[in-house]
Every structure is written in structure tokens, then in C-alpha cells.
Amino acid sequence: MVNLTIDNISVSVPSGSTILQAAQAVGLKIPTLCYHPDQTVKANCRVCLVEVEGARGLQAACSQTVVEGMVVRTSTPLVFKARKAVVELILARHPQDCLNCVRNGCCELQDLAQELGIREIPYAREIKGMPQDKSTPSLVLDPDKCILCRRCLTVCQEVQTVNALGLRARGYQTSVGPAFYQQLNESTCVMCGQCTQVCPTGALAEREEIDKLLDALADPSKIVVTQMAPAVRVALAEEVGLPTGELDMLTLVGGLRRLGFHRVFHTNFTADLTIMEEGHELLERLNNGGTLPMLTSCSPGWINFIETFYPDLLDNLSTCKSPQQMFGALVKTYWAQKAGVDPAQIYSVSIMPCTAKKYEAARPEMQDSGYQDVDLVLTTREIGKLFRMAGIDLKQVPPSEFDPWMGAYTGAGVIFGATGGVMEAALRTVYEVVTGNELANLDFTVCRGMTGIKEAEVDLAGTQVKVAIAHGLGNARQLMERIRAGEADYHFVEIMACPGGCIGGGGQPRQTDNAQRAIRIEAIYQEDVALALRKSHENPEVKQLYTEFLGQPLGDKSHQLLHTHYQAKSKKLK
Amino acid sequence: MDKLQAIVDQYQKVPGGLIEAFHAVQDEYAYIPEEALRRLAKAFEVPLARAYGIASFYSYLSLKPRGQYIIRICKSAPCHVKGAAEVVKTLEEELAIRMGETTPDQLFTLEFTECVGVCAETPVITINGEPYGDLTSAKVKEILAQYRQPQ
Ligand code: SF4
Ligand code: SF4
Ligand code: SF4
Ligand code: FES
Ligand code: FES
Numbered sequence: 015m016v017n018l019t020i021d022n023i024s025v026s027v028p029s030g031s032t033i034l035q036a037a038q039a040v041g042l043k044i045p046t047l048c049y050h051p052d053q054t055v056k057a058n059c060r061v062c063l064v065e066v067e068g069a070r071g072l073q074a075a076c077s078q079t080v081v082e083g084m085v086v087r088t089s090t091p092l093v094f095k096a097r098k099a100v101v102e103l104i105l106a107r108h109p110q111d112c113l114n115c116v117r118n119g120c121c122e123l124q125d126l127a128q129e130l131g132i133r134e135i136p137y138a139r140e141i142k143g144m145p146q147d148k149s150t151p152s153l154v155l156d157p158d159k160c161i162l163c164r165r166c167l168t169v170c171q172e173v174q175t176v177n178a179l180g181l182r183a184r185g186y187q188t189s190v191g192p193a194f195y196q197q198l199n200e201s202t203c204v205m206c207g208q209c210t211q212v213c214p215t216g217a218l219a220e221r222e223e224i225d226k227l228l229d230a231l232a233d234p235s236k237i238v239v240t241q242m243a244p245a246v247r248v249a250l251a252e253e254v255g256l257p258t259g260e261l262d263m264l265t266l267v268g269g270l271r272r273l274g275f276h277r278v279f280h281t282n283f284t285a286d287l288t289i290m291e292e293g294h295e296l297l298e299r300l301n302n303g304g305t306l307p308m309l310t311s312c313s314p315g316w317i318n319f320i321e322t323f324y325p326d327l328l329d330n331l332s333t334c335k336s337p338q339q340m341f342g343a344l345v346k347t348y349w350a351q352k353a354g355v356d357p358a359q360i361y362s363v364s365i366m367p368c369t370a371k372k373y374e375a376a377r378p379e380m381q382d383s384g385y386q387d388v389d390l391v392l393t394t395r396e397i398g399k400l401f402r403m404a405g406i407d408l409k410q411v412p413p414s415e416f417d418p419w420m421g422a423y424t425g426a427g428v429i430f431g432a433t434g435g436v437m438e439a440a441l442r443t444v445y446e447v448v449t450g451n452e453l454a455n456l457d458f459t460v461c462r463g464m465t466g467i468k469e470a471e472v473d474l475a476g477t478q479v480k481v482a483i484a485h486g487l488g489n490a491r492q493l494m495e496r497i498r499a500g501e502a503d504y505h506f507v508e509i510m511a512c513p514g515g516c517i518g519g520g521g522q523p524r525q526t527d528n529a530q531r532a533i534r535i536e537a538i539y540q541e542d543v544a545l546a547l548r549k550s551h552e553n554p555e556v557k558q559l560y561t562e563f564l565g566q567p568l569g570d571k572s573h574q575l576l577h578t579h580y581q582a583k584s585k586k587l588k
Numbered sequence: 589m590d591k592l593q594a595i596v597d598q599y600q601k602v603p604g605g606l607i608e609a610f611h612a613v614q615d616e617y618a619y620i621p622e623e624a625l626r627r628l629a630k631a632f633e634v635p636l637a638r639a640y641g642i643a644s645f646y647s648y649l650s651l652k653p654r655g656q657y658i659i660r661i662c663k664s665a666p667c668h669v670k671g672a673a674e675v676v677k678t679l680e681e682e683l684a685i686r687m688g689e690t691t692p693d694q695l696f697t698l699e700f701t702e703c704v705g706v707c708a709e710t711p712v713i714t715i716n717g718e719p720y721g722d723l724t725s726a727k728v729k730e731i732l733a734q735y736r737q738p739q
Contacts, residue, residue, distance in 0.1 A: 178637060180640055193625075193641075
């Protein structure tokens with residue numbers, strides 16, 4: 015341990031700690047901008063300057079390690095002035111567009127300017143004037159708002175190993191984006207949105223589509239229906255001022271009705287359905303010598319990734335559509351029939367933790383109902399904005415039930431939201447289908463948690479089934495390399511593009527760091543245990559769907575509506 | 589592009605070979621063509637965005653076609669205060685191109701550079717590495733005339 019004092023407070027921290035960590039240990043706040051708790055220290059913004067007795071000049075608290083007897087001062091006039099000057103210099107090269115910026119009210123740079131009391135910029139203003147990139151349905155890249163902190167690069171290059179983003183040029187001209195100043199839709203970008211999760215400013219953000227919803231709601235000929243993904247409820251709580259996980263599901267349904275949605279359903283319903291289809295697909299592959307390991311297919315960022323980097327493994331991919339797209343295909347067929355409405359009138363909105371879902375919904379493969387199956391995808395952040403726009407306080411809304419036929423769900427559907435959840439849900443059902451016995455313990459805890467790659471072996475009535483789970487595309491890449499090289503003998507592999515799974519998705523509330531991911535995962539499993547039904551094949555509305563409409567898993571109707579095939583993205587990529 | 593393959597073969601095993609290969613490509617083509625950059629990135633197994641980042645970072649590597657004579661103007665402070673702007677203006681007017689551009693006849697390219705170490709004779713330009721100091725408008729015109737003559 016190293017002993018030092020910070021602002022006259024004695025601190026004792028493990029050697030190798032930074033001043034910033036030591037200050038945090040005693041509850042002192044030092045402002046930061048380029049620092050991110052999950053990333054290596056970059057120390058390029060100089061916002062975290064502090065005074066260290068005996069040192070020449072001010073020191074960057076995020077990178078300076080502590081030494082025995084160090085005397086640090088974090089709040090002196092000298093420090094305030096220096097921090098202020100640093101931020102003023104950044105702002106001299108920043109468009110002052112706060113009032114019409116996607117990050118207005120939730121921007122780290124804006125917060126700093128506010129905290130430091132910046133009133134005027136004593137330096138010459140100079141803005142790059144580079145065009146925004148709106149080439150994808152998922153993201154907006156606005157290089158003028160970039161402060162070159164490089165957090166997005168760490169995520170895109172090291173965590174996701176996609177390398178769509180890089181630095182271009184040098185000095186004042188430096189900007190972040192694809193090679194050759196190409197647009198994101200010409201790059202390897204998989205639209206995971208993880209860069210939007212770490213960007214401190216409005217330089218990288220989701221593509222907002224709130225206006226499209228307002229237009230649909232204002233159109234009297236439309237029946238606006240909504241589904242929400244398993245990971246939405248736990249995290250939306252954070253957007254509306256509640257602790258993670260503490261937004262009651264039925265209160266949320268009530269809130270969505272107040273926003274004007276005509277029917278409220280749940281993607282958990284089609285998550286359960288996915289398990290029925292995917293579970294049977296796995297059994298078919300196991301029994302009939304199909305391509306193994308079978309890879310899950312519910313994460314659209316992952317689909318983009320395999321299409322781009324591992325097209326040779328596309329036969330391994332389950333043919334199941336994602337729960338969002340199964341829902342989309344069914345609401346305009348099955349539900350329309352049952353409700354007696356013209357599917358052309360249905361406007362299908364999904365609320366997702368994910369930016370890649372926006373891209374998925376717009377895919378040409380996704381029109382099997384005869385219409386665009388999902389008309390609009392809004393992220394958790396966008397739905398949070400809508401509630402604020404509408405002035406709806408979710409602490410005061412009366413609860414409401416889901417609409418019938420596509421709103422029932424089990425705990426198995428709920429845990430889709432966390433890494434390992436699809437695997438665990440599948441094991442619960444496959445075990446019972448294969449053995450005919452009831453599972454004594456539903457908790458496959460080996461599937462859970464933030465370990466990058468998890469492996470397990472499960473005994474299914476004498477057959478050993480080997481499974482693996484990866485979350486974050488860097489981990490997925492490691493598994494794919496081993497599968498490609500023939501070094502992995504798994505039967506079933508779950509992949510989620512985002513670290514932590516959907517609860518850590520690119521469209522979730524900021525700031526999603528690993529600590530926050532762990533809290534959300536906890537909330538997901540709490541929701542699972544609290545439910546009476548925790549196995550997909552026990553979902554009453556899924557059973558009804560098979561009896562009345564689909565027939566059986568992997569039947570003709572299922573193939574037509576719930577399954578698809580993806581193709582190699584053969585552009586000049588890599 | 590057999591020359592490119594030769595460059596790949598020569599530098600693939602060398603540590604830091606990518607940058608060496610960029611130089612070799614530039615020596616060959618006077619700049620780094622897009623196709624060459626893509627092929628080098630693949631051959632060296634460096635993601636395109638990173639290879640592009642490297643190539644666009646170093647001021648002596650160019651990603652745009654360049655002329656036979658590269659004129660570099662020092663933009664560091666000493667030259668700046670001693671009238672580099674005037675030199676830039678003369679060059680841009682004489683050649684009818686802006687900084688960073690190449691004349692249509694592919695003869696001249698104008699680029700900025702950092703201090704070239706001849707600060708005693710500011711303002712300074714270099715033409716294909718050859719420094720010219722103590723510049724005035726008239727002197728710039730004279731020098732250009734020399735280079736325009738078929739040699
Ligand atoms: S990025 Fe932040 S500081 Fe910049 S305009 Fe947007 S809200 Fe304002
Ligand atoms: S969305 Fe994902 S792949 Fe695309 S630039 Fe951002 S981090 Fe990279
Ligand atoms: S885009 Fe955002 S995260 Fe990336 S370098 Fe710029 S400010 Fe940082
Ligand atoms: S937070 Fe310390 S230098 Fe950026
Ligand atoms: S400043 Fe121009 S040569 Fe040194």
C-alpha cells in the first residue's frame with residue numbers, strides 16, 4: 015500500500031494506483047474527459063490536472079501513479095484555472111450547438127463547461143466543418159463534435175475488433191472515421207453502437223427516429239403496435255430516474271399506452287418462441303449430422319460481423335431470425351388475423367437496447383409478412399427521451415396489462431437480455447424435450463457472468479453437449495478463429511455482439527460501463543426468478559400460437575416466417 | 589502490379605515493415621495509391637482503418653497523386669513570423685493551385701511541412717528536399733522558372 019494525502023485527507027491505496035483512483039477511493043471527484051473506467055489510460059485531454067507538491071507543473075491525475083508521501087491538491091485556484099483553460103481550448107474548436115445536439119443535457123463536455131463556469135472563449139474559434147455521416151440506419155458520426163479522446167477507437171478496434179474507425183490525417187486536421195474518408199456504410203462497421211456508448215460528446219450517436227413514431231401516432235389510419243426487448247425494462251429505469259431494474263413492467267406498459275401506442279406486446283414472447291425453434295433446430299442438427307457448432311443468430315451486430323469477417327461460417331449460423339424479426343413477421347400475419355385487422359394498417363415499432371436492430375429491421379430479408387415486418391426501431395435512450403418529451407413520470411403511471419396473444423413470456427425469455435441467457439434458456443427447454451424429465455435446477459449458472467468466453471458441458475440423457483458463450487465481438491472473433499481452424503468441438507455457441515449481452519447494448523442508457531453491466535445483469539436474473547413460468551415451452555401463448563397457427567416448430571409456416579439465410583458481405587472490406 | 593508484390597515480399601518479414609513498404613511504394617509512384625494501400629494492409633494483416641491512419645499521419649507520406657517536384661513550405665513559427673504567408677501566396681498564384689494540390693501537368697505539388705532546420709534563413713521552402721532560404725516573392729518566381737525549364 016502507498017500512503018499519500020489528497021486535499022489534506024490521508025489515503026492509502028495499492029501501489030500502482032493513479033491519483034484519480036486514490037481520490038475516488040475517498041470520494042473526491044476529479045473531472046475527466048478522455049478517461050474511461052473500462053479502458054487503458056489515454057491521458058490526452060488534460061482535464062484532470064491536479065497539483066502535486068514538489069512536481070514541476072500540474073499533473074494528469076488519470077495517468078500519474080501515486081508514490082509514498084505524495085501531497086496532492088485537487089481544488090486550488092491554479093488547478094481550476096488550468097482546467098478551465100483546457101476546456102476553453104477544446105471549446106474553441108467545438109461547434110456550440112448544445113441546444114440542438116443529441117447530447118444536450120447528457121454530454122460530458124457540456125457538463126464540464128457548466129461545472130467549470132465557462133462563459134466566454136478567449137481563443138480564436140475554428141471548426142473543421144466536416145460533413146456528418148448519416149450513411150447507416152443506426153448511427154450518426156459528426157466529426158466536428160469530436161474531441162479526439164479516442165475512446166471509440168479502443169472500443170471499435172480492441173473490444174469489438176471491427177476496426178471500422180481509425181484516425182485520419184494529423185494535427186488540427188485529425189478526425190475519427192473510416193479509411194479514405196469513406197462513409198460508415200462502406201466500412202466494416204457492424205453498427206453495434208458500442209462507440210456511441212463511450213463517446214463523451216455528440217460526435218458518435220444513435221440515429222434518432224422519434225419523429226417517425228410521432229408521425230405514425232398522428233395518422234388515424236395506423237394501428238401502432240409495440241414490442242420491447244428483454245433488456246429494455248431494467249435499463250430504462252436509469253433513463254427515468256429510478257434505480258436499475260426497479261421500473262415495474264406493468265407500469266411501463268401503462269406508460270407506453272399513455273405515449274399513444276395502441277397495442278403493447280413483448281419481445282420476450284418471441285424470445286420464448288426463438289427457443290422453441292432454435293432448440294429444435296439444434297436437435298435436428300445433432301440427430302441428422304447438420305453443420306456444428308450451431309451459432310445463435312439473434313444479435314444483429316453479430317450477424318453483420320459474421321457476414322463481413324467469417325462468411326465461410328455462415329452455414330453454422332442458426333436460421334432463426336432474431337426475436338424482434340419473428341415478432342415483426344407474426345404481428346402482421348398471426349396477430350392481424352386474430353384481431354381481424356388489415357396488416358397494411360399495422361405500424362410495428364420495436365423498442366430495443368440496440369442500434370444494429372435499426373439496420374436489421376431495414377434488411378430486404380425482413381419482409382416475409384408481405385410488408386416490412388418491423389417499421390421502426392427506437393432505442394432505450396430514444397424511448398426515455400419520448401417519456402420526457404411527453405412529460406410522463408413513470409413513477410406515477412397506473413399499471414396496465416399486456417395485450418393478448420403476443421405479450422406472455424417466461425423467465426427464459428427474460429434472460430435473453432444478458433450474456434449466456436439464450437444458452438441457458440435453450441438448455442432449460444432442450445433438456446426437458448430430450449429427456450422428458452423435469453429439470454431439478456433451472457439455474458445454469460455456468461452460463462452467467464461477465465467472463466469473456468464461457469464454456470460448459472451438459473448431460474442430455476447420456477449425450478454430452480458442449481456449449482460456449484461469447485459476448486463482445488473480440489471474444490466472438492477468438493471463438494470463430496478456433497472453429498475455423500477446426501480446434502473447437504462445441505455443439506452450440508451463443509454470441510452477443512455487445513459486452514454483457516443486450517443489457518450492454520449500443521442503444522442503452524449512457525454510460526454503460528462494465529460495473530453498470532453487472533448491475534443490470536443482476537436485475538435480469540432477479541426478474542427471472544420472480545416469475546412463475548421460467549421455461550419457454552411452458553409459455554401459454556406460444557403453445558397457442560403453435561396450435562392455432564404455426565403447427566409445430568420448424569414446420570412450413572415457421573420456415574416461411576421465422577427463419578432466413580444470410581449472405582457474405584463481399585465488399586472491398588477487411 | 590508486380591512491383592507492389594516485390595515490395596510486399598521485401599518488407600513482409602521486417603519488423604515495422606509496413607512503413608518501409610509505404611516509403612517504397614511512394615518512391616515508385618510518387619504517392620500511395622488507394623489500391624496499393626489496400627493491398628499492403630491485407631498483406632501485412634493490418635486493418636485498413638489503421639493502415640490508413642498510419643499513412644495519413646506521416647507528413648512525408650502522401651495519399652494523393654503528386655507532381656514531379658514537391659515544394660514544401662515550412663509552417664513552423666520562425667518561418668511563419670518571417671513571411672511564410674507571402675511565400676505561400678506567391679506560390680499559389682504562380683502555380684494556380686492551392687496548398688496540398690498538384691498542378692494539372694503533374695509538375696509541382698505544394699505542401700506544408702514542419703521546421704526543416706534552416707531557421708537562420710527563414711522563410712524556407714524545399715523542392716524535392718533541396719532547401720531555398722531568405723525567400724521573397726521575386727526569388728520564388730525565379731526559382732520556379734528554373735524548374736519549369738526542361739532540364
Ligand atoms: S457535443 Fe456536447 S458540448 Fe458539443 S454541442 Fe453537443 S451537447 Fe454541446
Ligand atoms: S458501431 Fe460498432 S463497429 Fe461501428 S464504428 Fe461503432 S464500435 Fe465500430
Ligand atoms: S468520436 Fe467521440 S469517442 Fe471518438 S474520439 Fe471523438 S469524442 Fe472521443
Ligand atoms: S482524463 Fe486525464 S488526461 Fe483526460
Ligand atoms: S522554422 Fe522554418 S526552417 Fe525552422
